[in-house]
Amino acid sequence: MPKTPLTTTVLAIALATASSSSVRAQTFKVEKYNIGGEGGTDYVTAEPGTGRVFVSRGTHVMVVDGPTGKVIGDIPNTPRMHGIGLAPKHNHGFTTNSGDSTVTMFDLKTLAFIKKIPIKVGGLDGIMYDDFSDHIILTNHSKPGTAVALDANTGDIVGTAQLEDTSPEGAASDGKGKLFVNNEGTNTIQVIDAKTMKVLASWPIAPCDGPTGIAMNRGTNRIFAGCSKTSVVVDATSGKVVATVPNGDRVDALGYDNSQKLIYIPAGGGDGSVTVVHEDSPDKYSVVATVPTFKGAKTIAVDPVKHVAYLFQPEYGPAPTQAGGAAPAGGRGPAHGPIVAGWFIVIHK
Numbered sequence: 001m002p003k004t005p006l007t008t009t010v011l012a013i014a015l016a017t018a019s020s021s022s023v024r025a026q027t028f029k030v031e032k033y034n035i036g037g038e039g040g041t042d043y044v045t046a047e048p049g050t051g052r053v054f055v056s057r058g059t060h061v062m063v064v065d066g067p068t069g070k071v072i073g074d075i076p077n078t079p080r081m082h083g084i085g086l087a088p089k090h091n092h093g094f095t096t097n098s099g100d101s102t103v104t105m106f107d108l109k110t111l112a113f114i115k116k117i118p119i120k121v122g123g124l125d126g127i128m129y130d131d132f133s134d135h136i137i138l139t140n141h142s143k144p145g146t147a148v149a150l151d152a153n154t155g156d157i158v159g160t161a162q163l164e165d166t167s168p169e170g171a172a173s174d175g176k177g178k179l180f181v182n183n184e185g186t187n188t189i190q191v192i193d194a195k196t197m198k199v200l201a202s203w204p205i206a207p208c209d210g211p212t213g214i215a216m217n218r219g220t221n222r223i224f225a226g227c228s229k230t231s232v233v234v235d236a237t238s239g240k241v242v243a244t245v246p247n248g249d250r251v252d253a254l255g256y257d258n259s260q261k262l263i264y265i266p267a268g269g270g271d272g273s274v275t276v277v278h279e280d281s282p283d284k285y286s287v288v289a290t291v292p293t294f295k296g297a298k299t300i301a302v303d304p305v306k307h308v309a310y311l312f313q314p315e316y317g318p319a320p321t322q323a324g325g326a327a328p329a330g331g332r333g334p335a336h337g338p339i340v341a342g343w344f345i346v347i348h349k
Contacts, residue, residue, distance in 0.1 A: 006031070006032040025288055025289065026278075026349070027349065028347050030291060030292070030293065030346070032346075033064075033343070033344045034342060034344075035062065035064060035069060035343075036071075036342050037055075037057050037062050038057065038058070038059075038339065039058025039314075039339075040058045041058070041299075041313065041314060042056045042081075042083060042125075043056050043082060043084065043126070043127075043253065043299050043301075044056065044084075044301040044310055044312050045083065045086060046301035046303040047108075048304055049303070051065055051066045051067050052072070053065075053301065054075075054084040054086075055344065056078075058080065059078060059099075060075060060078055060081075062074055063075070063111060064344055067346075069344050075111055077104070078097045079097050080097065080098040081095045081096060081097045082124060082125045082126070083095070083096050083125065083127040085128055085129050086129060087152035087153075089131075089134065090152050091108045091109055092105060092114070092152060092153070092155075093105070093111075094106075094127060094150070096127045098124045100116075101118065101119050101120065101121075101123075102119060103119055103136075103138070114155075119138065121146045122140065123142035123143070123146075124141075125139055125141050125168075125169070126139035126169055126170050128170070129152060130149075130179060130194055131173065131175060132174075132175050134152050135158065136150040136152050137150075137179060139169060139170065139181055141166055142166070144163060144166060145164070145167065147163060147168065147179070147181055147197065149194075159196065161197040161198065162199070163183065163190055164186055164188065165184065165186040166185060167183065167184040168181050168190075169182045169184050169212040169252075170213050170214035170253070170254070171214065172216040172223060173216070174216060174236060175218050177195060178191055178192065178200070178236075179193075180192075180214065180216070180223055182212060182214045183211065187206060188211075189202070189203045189205055189214075189225065189239070190203075191203070191239075203234065203240075205234055206241070207241075208231065208241075209229065211226065211227050211232075212226055212253060213225075213254025213265070213266075215254050215256035215263070217256070217279065217282075219258075220279075221236045221282075222235065222283075226252075226253060226254035226265050226266075227251060228267075229246070229248070229249050230244050231244070231245040231254070232245070233245070247265040247287075248268075248269055248273050248275060250268035250296075250298050251265055251267050251268075252266070252299050253266060253300045254266075255300045255302030256304070257307055258304055259307075260307055261280075262277065263276070264300050264302055264347070265277065265300075266298050268297055268298030268313070270295070271295050272292065272293045272294045272295040272297045272298075273292050274290070274291045274293055274311070274347060275287060275291075276288055276291060293311055294311070294343050297311040299312075307349070308346060308347065308348045309348070310346055310347075311344075312342070312343065313345070314341070315340050315343060316336035316337050316338065316339055317336075317338050319336050319337050320337060
């Protein structure tokens, strides 16, 4: 693994669809570290202010020092894991393991295993910490879809909401008692009471298609929903779409830096890129950069203290073929070859 990162400086040009009066192109530096490791990936999670980044790797979690790209820890035995949630108030971390339908609870400082929590509904996927209720919120591709609340101190299940879609994705909190969940299949946001876990409303968010990543500006009461090709901004009081943002496809997460008023929307389609959007006002947004990353890199985490964005994506070799160079019969077999590199990507100014 190279000790020196591949570094490029990107002067990203704002898209012509944004108004010229508000657009200011911004320069970003991209660093790529080959951290190796086995397994695919889903979400990455940045611990605010510490530089530590938690990278999902299928059956384990790699913990990376963001500024250097050095692997500093590993959390094993997380079968088909998707996401990592952090509850610093209690020094606890949590992973969603869809392979055995459990949540792994670990010590946030030492990474030591604490316990596994069975989640009977299955379909574990997204995870986040709600500071208002002091709960870890799981968004599950169960049948029906569910949002499950865990006590962030004990890990006990304290509530479950049944959702309208079997593909709920990210969740965000307004810090006042409401949770907002993106439903990828129905193109809606559902509103949940954070304490009772009762569903309060469902909002259609066209022209968004396949909402996944989600973040919120609590000060302006605006929700940012990451969608393929066109993301949306939603008024969290009325549920109305107040702005749209053009971006790439295969979006699976969204990051937000409140103090810099920057939204990061990753797209794994094409050659891979991140659309960076400036929040000019509650209902006005300008694309200030399109940052090239790596093909397939579709999830992202933003450290709002250090003002750095992180992505991860394995690089695969050629898919194996049968004798004579033919593809596997009937289209079966792996869609790609073995992992040849694991690219940890850092975006900053």
